[in-house]
Amino acid sequence: MMKRFLYSIMAITIGLVVYGYEYFLDEKERTSGVEVGKQTKKYTNTFLLPISTTNQMIHHENYSLSYSEPHEQAEWVAYELKKEHLTKTRFNRPYFEVDEAVKTGAAHWRNYKKSGYDRGHLCPAGDRTFSKAAYNETFLTSNISPQRHDFNSGIWNTLEQKVRYWAHKYDGVFVVTGGVLKGEMKTIGTEKVAVPNQFYKILIDNNTDKIKMIAFLFPHENSKKPLHEFVVSVDSIEKLTGIDFFPQLEDTLENRLEASSNYKAWRFN
DNA sequence: CTGATCTTC
DNA sequence: GAAGATCAG
Numbered sequence: 577m578m579k580r581f582l583y584s585i586m587a588i589t590i591g592l593v594v595y596g597y598e599y600f601l602d603e604k605e606r607t608s609g610v611e612v613g614k615q616t617k618k619y620t621n622t623f624l625l626p627i628s629t630t631n632q633m634i635h636h637e638n639y640s641l642s643y644s645e646p647h648e649q650a651e652w653v654a655y656e657l658k659k660e661h662l663t664k665t666r667f668n669r670p671y672f673e674v675d676e677a678v679k680t681g682a683a684h685w686r687n688y689k690k691s692g693y694d695r696g697h698l699c700p701a702g703d704r705t706f707s708k709a710a711y712n713e714t715f716l717t718s719n720i721s722p723q724r725h726d727f728n729s730g731i732w733n734t735l736e737q738k739v740r741y742w743a744h745k746y747d748g749v750f751v752v753t754g755g756v757l758k759g760e761m762k763t764i765g766t767e768k769v770a771v772p773n774q775f776y777k778i779l780i781d782n783n784t785d786k787i788k789m790i791a792f793l794f795p796h797e798n799s800k801k802p803l804h805e806f807v808v809s810v811d812s813i814e815k816l817t818g819i820d821f822f823p824q825l826e827d828t829l830e831n832r833l834e835a836s837s838n839y840k841a842w843r844f845n
Numbered sequence: 846c847t848g849a850t851c852t853t854c
Numbered sequence: 855g856a857a858g859a860t861c862a863g
Binding site for chain 3: 668671725726728729730733798
Binding site for chain 1: 846
């Protein structure tokens with residue numbers, strides 16, 4: 577009975593995705609001559625970017641990151657998820673590519689091969705479905721961390737979907753995410769890509785005068801607990817990671833927002 | 846949605 | 855190695 581219900585949900589989901597794809601094609605035809613799938617504008621919303629403790633910040637077309645060479649992954653990835661980005665177009669997954677923008681040499685995807693860990697997106701592919709180029713751009717090795725599959729497809733995936741829900745509800749959110757690259761960590765592959773013991777995600781909504789923030793911190797394991805149990809203050813993540821997340825916010829505002837672990841302003845259902 | 850792996854060329 | 859089919863949470 578339960579299984580039948582799940583199958584129904586799945587069928588509906590697939591149906592919506594297919595419909596979305598066809599709608600996208602129609603849109604493309606209607607605006608003939610305009611390259612819908614091509615984003616040429618460089619991603620330069622630097623106002624809300626964290627500092628790079630590794631002195632290697634990289635701006636891609638549709639997200640920015642700070643690469644940590646010793647850990648062979650980003651210490652953070654940041655991007656804006658706008659409401660109009662939520663198109664649900666379905667693209668075929670491309671192959672991961674080494675990010676040539678990383679001067680010190682980004683990790684090769686082979687490090688993850690048969691490691692037992694997922695190539696877990698930091699900027700999710702599902703958040704960049706508004707163009708083929710934007711989607712493919714998330715498949716750079718500078719945008720992934722080794723993640724347990726049960727975690728990635730479990731509570732982490734649940735949070736990513738909640739972020740999309742909030743982006744729709746609050747007309748866009750700014751997202752900063754990464755693994756905590758501190759302490760003793762397992763490594764994978766010949767390049768010794770570190771396996772973080774914790775992952776964080778910070779959201780800020782500055783679309784209204786009442787700016788709001790929320791931060792999540794998870795141990796690197798799946799959980800069936802509700803998301804709100806993983807809410808922490810931004811301050812606590814700054815202490816863990818050594819990263820100053822929103823240095824350009826006015827100080828008293830920054831202090832007040834970052835000290836809070838109050839999530840009442842964010843609807844969870 | 847989040848992914849890996851197997852088959853075929 | 856590339857691309858499609860298949861499988862799993």
